[in-house]
Amino acid sequence: MRIGELVALTGASVKAIRYYEQLGLIAPARKDNGYRSFDDHDARAVSEIRELASLGVSPQQAAPFLECLGLGHDRGDDCVSSLSVYRDTIANLDRMIGSLSERRIELQRRLNESAERTFTQRSNMTDFTLLPEGLPVPDDDGAAGHLPGMHLPNLVLPTSDGRRVSFDALGPGRTVVYLYPLTGKPGVDLPEGWDAIPGARGCSTEACDFSNHFDQLRQAGAQRVYGMSSQSPEYQDEVVQRLQLPFTMISDESLAVADALKLPTFAAPGHERLYSRLTLIVRDGEIEHAFYPIFPPNTHAQQVLAWLEQHPA
Structure with missing residues (x-):
């Protein structure tokens, strides 16, 4: 198949497929006219790379999974070498999550500190037991009249x-x-x-x-x-x-x-x-x-x- 057909089959872009080829993850044959010719093995490899990328495994780390498929395994993570990539990726994600959590905590602290400072400066209503004057009074539309005697739902x-x-x-x-x-x-x-x-x-x-x-x-x-x-x-x-x-x-x-x-x-x-x-x-x-x-x-x-x-x- 030509590269356009591979794009349609896998959802990968032309640029991505050429990048995978540069990394040596796929090696399409060349026709006499110089055009690349991809087969089902290449399509499976591209799909595997894209699925791994969606989980945080970069194309640079995908080689063990493709080698595992090349050995005849049904899944690219049936081999021990693939599992080590999973572990490394999880460790990297844990570090990223920790760093992002620290940033979020600090941003939230600054937001609360700034908002409370602004609120104190701009509002005289510091007593939470008070309400603004002139609030509209809700009407009794009877929407709760049926409730007495009902049992609470099992939730x-x-x-x-x-x-x-x-x-x-x-x-x-x-x-x-x-x-x-x-x-x-x-x-x-x-x-x-x-x-x-x-x-x-x-x-x-x-x-x-x-x-x-x-x-x-x-x-x-x-x-x-x-x-x-x-x-x-x-x-x-x-x-x-x-x-x-x-x-x-x-x-x-x-x-x-x-x-x-x-x-x-x-x-x-x-x-x-x-x-x-x-x-x-x-x-x-x-x-x-x-x-x-x-x-x-x-x-x-x-x-x-x-x-x-x-x-x-």
Whole structure:
């Protein structure tokens, strides 16, 4: 076959094929007119080189794999010499990952330091228990009226502390799960027009209110308190650490719980679906009470506390 046919068969570029030939990885025959003539062996070699490259094994390291194929083995890594290339490549990747991780940590440190410095300089709102004035109040559209009496779905979800919880088996007694759309953090902008969306603003203030009343909630019969959103566990962990929350967050990035329980959600710029602010009182896997809509969020934990005190288990 000619080089154009080899390109079509393997997906490699003409330049790449000529480079492989320069490295001695393939050795096409020459016709009387001087054109290269490639065969099935060359096509297999080119495909092997490309597959290895996709894994981080450079063409310069591919020779042992091609030699292994040339000996009649079904796979290029059936030979011991190929395995040593794997080990060397893994070691190089580990070094790269370590270096990149160190860079990321330093960049994140500088970002947080700069953002917090800028935030302090430009904003008088340093108390997370406060909210801006004039926020729109969400309407009660009845979207949570069906929840009392429902059982939690059988879903296993990750948490901000690196663990996983069975959502239908949070534990005996009462559990408070407050759902929120998203929390901001230094250096990361909130969606455009966030404050104009009824019930959107106030996730950090709500978290702080639950933190401030955590011991009282426990004394009133809440065995556990969880925050829950569709943000990643890593993002949630940053919030838990920064706000020094005494409880963990549950991450539901696919909004599986929302789908199972038909919970209210909304869209915002850059976010197709977010949880509407809602709090569940769960008792032995069954929803006992639902708070919805929630406003203002910065005093909502006190509302939950009052309900628990008025409805002792």
